[in-house]
Amino acid sequence: MLQAIRDRATGWIAWVIVALLIIPFALWGVGEYFGVGGEPEVATINDTTITRNALARQVDLDLRDSKQRPEGEQFVQFQRSVLERMIREELLIQAATAAGMRISDEQLSSLVRNIEAFQIDGKFDKDQFKQVLKDNGYSISSFEHEQRRMMQVRQFVQSIQGSEFSVAAQLNNMLRLQGRTVDLGYTVISAEKYREQSKPDNAAIEAHFNANRDQFVKPVEVKVDYIKLDIRDLEAEIHPDEAALRSYYDEVRDTLGMSEQRRVSHILVSVDTPEAEQEALAKITKIRSELDKGGDFAEQAKQHSDDSGSATQGGDLGVIEKGVLDPALEDAALALQQGEVSQPVRSQFGYHLIKLTELKPGDIKTFDQAREELTARYKLEEAEKVYYERFEQLQDLAYENPESLEVAASTLGLKIQQSKLFSRQGGEGIATYPQVLSATYSEDVLAAGDLKRAVNSGLIELPQEDSDRPASIVVVHLAEYVPDRPLELEEVRDRISGQLQKTAVNDAMTKLADDLLGKIKSGGKLETLAAENELAYKANTKVALTDQSVDRAIVDAAFRLGKPSAGNQPSAKVFTTKGDLAVVTLLGVEDGDPAAQPESMLTFMKQMIQTAQADDTIRGLVASLRMAAEVQVFESNLIQQENN
Numbered sequence: 001m002l003q004a005i006r007d008r009a010t011g012w013i014a015w016v017i018v019a020l021l022i023i024p025f026a027l028w029g030v031g032e033y034f035g036v037g038g039e040p041e042v043a044t045i046n047d048t049t050i051t052r053n054a055l056a057r058q059v060d061l062d063l064r065d066s067k068q069r070p071e072g073e074q075f076v077q078f079q080r081s082v083l084e085r086m087i088r089e090e091l092l093i094q095a096a097t098a099a100g101m102r103i104s105d106e107q108l109s110s111l112v113r114n115i116e117a118f119q120i121d122g123k124f125d126k127d128q129f130k131q132v133l134k135d136n137g138y139s140i141s142s143f144e145h146e147q148r149r150m151m152q153v154r155q156f157v158q159s160i161q162g163s164e165f166s167v168a169a170q171l172n173n174m175l176r177l178q179g180r181t182v183d184l185g186y187t188v189i190s191a192e193k194y195r196e197q198s199k200p201d202n203a204a205i206e207a208h209f210n211a212n213r214d215q216f217v218k219p220v221e222v223k224v225d226y227i228k229l230d231i232r233d234l235e236a237e238i239h240p241d242e243a244a245l246r247s248y249y250d251e252v253r254d255t256l257g258m259s260e261q262r263r264v265s266h267i268l269v270s271v272d273t274p275e276a277e278q279e280a281l282a283k284i285t286k287i288r289s290e291l292d293k294g295g296d297f298a299e300q301a302k303q304h305s306d307d308s309g310s311a312t313q314g315g316d317l318g319v320i321e322k323g324v325l326d327p328a329l330e331d332a333a334l335a336l337q338q339g340e341v342s343q344p345v346r347s348q349f350g351y352h353l354i355k356l357t358e359l360k361p362g363d364i365k366t367f368d369q370a371r372e373e374l375t376a377r378y379k380l381e382e383a384e385k386v387y388y389e390r391f392e393q394l395q396d397l398a399y400e401n402p403e404s405l406e407v408a409a410s411t412l413g414l415k416i417q418q419s420k421l422f423s424r425q426g427g428e429g430i431a432t433y434p435q436v437l438s439a440t441y442s443e444d445v446l447a448a449g450d451l452k453r454a455v456n457s458g459l460i461e462l463p464q465e466d467s468d469r470p471a472s473i474v475v476v477h478l479a480e481y482v483p484d485r486p487l488e489l490e491e492v493r494d495r496i497s498g499q500l501q502k503t504a505v506n507d508a509m510t511k512l513a514d515d516l517l518g519k520i521k522s523g524g525k526l527e528t529l530a531a532e533n534e535l536a537y538k539a540n541t542k543v544a545l546t547d548q549s550v551d552r553a554i555v556d557a558a559f560r561l562g563k564p565s566a567g568n569q570p571s572a573k574v575f576t577t578k579g580d581l582a583v584v585t586l587l588g589v590e591d592g593d594p595a596a597q598p599e600s601m602l603t604f605m606k607q608m609i610q611t612a613q614a615d616d617t618i619r620g621l622v623a624s625l626r627m628a629a630e631v632q633v634f635e636s637n638l639i640q641q642e643n644n
Contacts, residue, residue, distance in 0.1 A: 096156035179592015187530040198504035223480035234383035263358035265315035270350035402455035449481035509581040
């Protein structure tokens with residue numbers, strides 16, 4: 001989920017969303033994503049190092065949602081492209097740092113409370129935060145560090161975008177094109193008309209087959225035996241009795257039901273320098289005095305709070321839980337009664353006043369109320385103990401007894417199952433997983449089809465269906481190998497027939513279309529030519545590029561044609577979205593009127609021009625930064641294919 005957000009972070013709104021994801025644990029420390037000592041280096045940028053582990057992690061993140069990983073030279077090229085992007089990002093980071101741009105903890109922490117990814121029922125949840133990071137392969141420190149870098153780049157890029165300006169001529173030109181409409185005429189040559197008469201005979205099919213035998217080959221197919229470690233199977237075997245459940249209830253009762261909920265607001269007077277300490281304390285004390293006289297807390301927050309994220313909301317921070325706020329603020333908030341305001345509290349950001357605006361006491365479920373939840377949690381916890389124990393055993397047994405799955409299966413009580421035949425492109429069941437295909441067709445497992453030399457795969461982790469449970473694990477072993485073979489004519493007769501028929505139909509339509517275009521070029525009118533060939537002719541006026549009343553392919557073709565003139569009637573042929581062939585003539589063009597466009601369109605177009613200009617500037621900037629920097633790439637240290 002987080003990587004998907006990162007990939008789409010192109011607009012300012014998306015960048016804000018990404019930036020928000022990091023904040024609540026800004027004080028937990030920053031982990032280094034680059035430059036871990038002792039690891040192989042794949043690149044250096046001035047004094048910064050990109051390690052092989054850092055590159056491997058980014059490659060895995062980029063490929064996380066891919067159905068099939070690139071292999072061989074494709075993987076090498078993909079890896080290089082990821083590394084090149086990391087180098088560009090680091091160059092921008094260094095430039096932003098040199099320009100004095102920083103992301104403060106205060107900037108981050110004032111925004112986190114509205115991030116849906118870390119919320120449950122609209123409220124920030126620390127456990128949810130941790131789980132989201134865990135599910136996406138992040139530690140808190142590495143995630144925090146990466147997001148800080150992204151925000152710093154965003155700040156730098158925005159400073160460049162802000163310096164760009166739109167040229168009036170460019171804007172007017174774009175608006176004219178945006179509002180352009182065309183008058184067009186067209187006729188459609190139906191593929192169905194030629195389909196019946198274009199059926200190939202047996203002689204043509206056989207001739208094509210004989211001339212292209214090397215194209216008609218059934219690929220290698222295999223069957224695999226496999227064993228599967230699935231925690232759901234283990235849960236099904238666990239049946240806790242009454243005594244076990246009651247004992248478990250006593251252990252976890254405090255987690256059952258809703259914990260105490262405290263909604264708080266605050267007023268912050270920030271302390272930016274040591275010299276501002278006394279002035280800030282005096283200001284917060286005066287605000288506290290105004291509140292004692294009956295002043296409204298929300299109004300005081302709007303007028304005086306330096307926390308821009310909450311000030312407009314009357315200082316509201318929402319519902320808090322332990323571990324979310326600065327410890328000093330948390331202690332003060334937990335000590336308040338509903339409606340009470342704290343004395344000034346010092347945090348690293350400055351002085352605060354805290355008000356408890358709402359208090360909902362916790363409500364613990366009784367044993368009977370929680371029985372179903374207790375049973376499910378108990379079974380899952382007990383199953384996890386068995387799962388991780390068997391995970392280790394399976395890893396050892398499959399490796400130490402590579403000739404078959406028998407020992408691992410019998411020792412762990414797992415059933416050996418067998419797949420249906422599948423090729424390198426996949427099949428049914430476990431053959432739908434790219435991880436299984438990659439493992440099966442690896443050199444050791446496939447063993448060139450020699451069952452006697454085939455060995456067990458390593459542990460293959462299948463995609464998680466439930467984030468609350470560990471992933472299912474399979475180990476595969478080659479059970480049957482069917483080598484590739486030439487296909488017989490009867491196996492491909494229908495395929496060849498369809499191919500030849502489609503080619504013949506397209507050739508016939510193209511011949512007629514080219515004839516019509518030649519006559520149009522000589523001065524003929526499409527409407528007349530269509531009637532002579534018993535084709536329907538249609539004319540449409542003021543067709544916009546987004547018009548849905550005309551086939552999309554016809555509209556696109558018309559907009560690609562040059563403007564008509566007295567001696568020139570631009571025409572073209574184009575296959576429609578239904579597979580027919582259309583001949584299109586452009587009868588007239590009317591550009592949009594910039595003055596008629598709404599202000600919102602003018603603003604949007606200006607932003608587009610500014611973004612395009614900024615993109616060009618940034619590309620040039622990165623190129624110049626790279627020329628001025630000391631950048632080295634160590635090809636020999638790139639990730640080896642067998643390690644992926």
